[in-house]
Amino acid sequence: MKSLITLGTIVLLLFFSCKEKPVDTVAAKAEKISPTPVIDASYIATKTAYFTVADTAIVGEGRAILERIISKSQFVMFGERHGSKATSQLITKLIPMLHEAGFNHTAFEVGPYSAKKLVTLTTPPSATVKNLKQFITQYALEEDHQIPIPFFDGLEDAYFLQAIRERNMNIWGLDQEYYSSTLFFMDELLTFVTDTPDYAIIKSEKEQASKIIASWYTKDNVPGAEIKLFEEIQKEPAVQQYLNRFRGNENTKKIIKDLEISWDIYTRWREDSHADRISYMRNNFLTHYNKALQAESNPKVFLKFGNLHASKILTNGCYDLGDLVTQLAKERGGKATIINTWHRFYTNEKGEELDYLEKYASYYKRLRDFMSLAKRDQWTIIDLETIRSDIREGRIRLPVNGDYHKMKSLIDGYDYQLILPIDKRVTPNKN
Template sequence: MKSFITLSIIVLFFSCKEKPMDSVAVKVEKTNPAPIIDASYIATKTRYFTITDTAIVGEGRAMLERIISKSQFVMFGERHGSKATSQLITRLIPMLHKAGFNHTAFEVGPYSAKKLVALSTPPSTTVENLKQFTTQYALEEDHEIPIPFFDGLEDAYFLQAIRERDMNIWGLDQEYYSSTLFFMDELLTFVTDSPDYETIKSEKEQASKIIASWYVKDNIPDSKIRLFDEIQKEPVVQQYLSHFRGNENTKKIVEDLEISWDIYTRWREDSHADRISYMRNNFLTNYKEALQTELNPKVFLKFGNLHASKILTNGCYDLGDLVTQLAKEQGSKATIINTWHRYYSNEKGEEQDYLEKYASYYKRLRDFMTLAKRDQWTIIDLEAIRSDIQERRIALPVNGDYHKIKSLIDGYDYQLILPLDKRVTPNKN
């Protein structure tokens, strides 16, 4: 009898143990794996728009309006020198300003930003003033631009649009590689009332001549000179700068110029992290100043797409990360937009398809790039895709494509693919 009872207990025990396992097995059988992300799925998150002389039109406009209305920070990661991009920014500025964006930030130096304000005062003179300025300070080949990303006609138009609405301009980056001669002249304007003005002016002319000669040497192919080390070794340059180091109005200009020279000199030796920290600090300085008059200052940032990412890029947490973190602290939102070219017309007028030209780069992102249109802007909602992944409605591939696709989706909120594009129209004589 005892053995029967013991056996019954054992059978009951094992039958109870098996039931949860059976239910798990049933669950597994009933759960279908999420489909893998592909072009047909991405197309459902994609809209298109075009740009007319006065507006943005098409389904994609609603997506842009939603981005602007919901964001405190809009970070535009551009392809430098793009005519289409500058045309888009010109159309975006009125929309941004209407939504309360009073501040813009660019990949130029702090003092260069102030110069851009001067060159666009009054706004109606912007195009001609920029043309004269760029022409005056253009050197040979690699040193043709004193202030970057504002040397094209289309750039002048969007700057004019900003200034017509009295939006602020923040310069966050180092002063540009080819800006030194412009700075020599700018410093001189601060001492026009000095009794030693003629002497200082003579020193400036000598210093500028020597600086120009070093730029010529630097322009020689395969030149390995450390340009700014050589410039700073020149006694006449140091003599000229000495007039401005102790001046309250100019000492910060000299300090920023020397920081810029140092970053460029050490660019092969890991100065990138110092550059990014410099940009982040400059943003925070401007932002704290804006907080004195606004509760949640809205800022539009236009930088190269490497700087826009909100994940680790090139060993640094860049501006995209900074505004994302600030938005979290403020309980607001930062929206990060990435851009690509697919169709591009080069300087010879030859049309190129970047999906073919850079096939090795885009092959793992092909399902995104194939949605591009030659005559329309393509905008893909990466935020919605990210949400679908988190909710297990769609899955990332398990092969090597996983890493690039995940980096794109985690690093940016929207992907823009430009229509047929070319370089900006040069705005100089």
């Protein structure tokens, strides 16, 4: 009995001891530590600035960020939304700032020979709008988007191209030649043989080849047509006869080679040509860059491509141009700045205003804390570099739910996020 009383006394003492002095468990310690806040719109707002593009200049607190980007970068990679009027208006204002900071080179999502043609069409610069209008009108096919050189079919595009040429900045074409450029190339090849005795015969062969090519484009434009367009074109004896005229010419054999590379990429686009396309662009960039190094110790390049190509992390199974310029900058002790762009508010061809946060809710719902900061009448610029640094230093953390993946891809893939003000397609520059 005495033993039982003693045991009971001990249990009571332990009970009251625990009540008066709680055990310092791991859970209790965790409660005492303030958790790192999760990234949200209120935090992102502290890394956000705004600006407007006026007739004469970029205005607002965001301008200082753009100036800092340009002054500190060897490469500025602009990941655009294709066909955007607001984007081309912004680029027109950025060109003088870039040139003043030592950027002598621009690179675009066009083919190597198309870039040379753009130089011709912008000589003199004052004739840019007129020459592009005539060129686009001449080679436009049955559908409005079928143009000979992509992303330069708008009036606003012509203005920024003119600004580039007025400053004698170089134009690099890195991509394959465009899907609907073939008829333009047939005519271009003919210009290399105008002084030959067989010119009349070659011109007749060109006209026959072009007629056949145009007929295949017409078949390809039929809804539901499942044609491997360029395989069919290359099977035509008249086309091969004409192309063979130029394969041995030093001035034209590379044009033929680039054209056939482009046809092959388009023919295999549903299969595995994407990696070949990206490698082609990377190699073309390096060719231009290494040539520029012969004249400059630190060539600065402005690149304007679709935003998929701008990311510096793996996208669509490839390390694209954003990765290339990032690595090049690191090797040379410089800096590449990668800019991504989104639309929030957009006016379609019917005049309807769309809110992409609603229209594409399934995509943007996991990025809503960024997209919600957009304004209809101003450009929004979000500093992803600083956010990335805050995450690395433990000042903020990504969510643990499904939003984590898209947020991380955005923050790791780009350095700044631009959200456009209300936008529309470029003004067509053709008759």
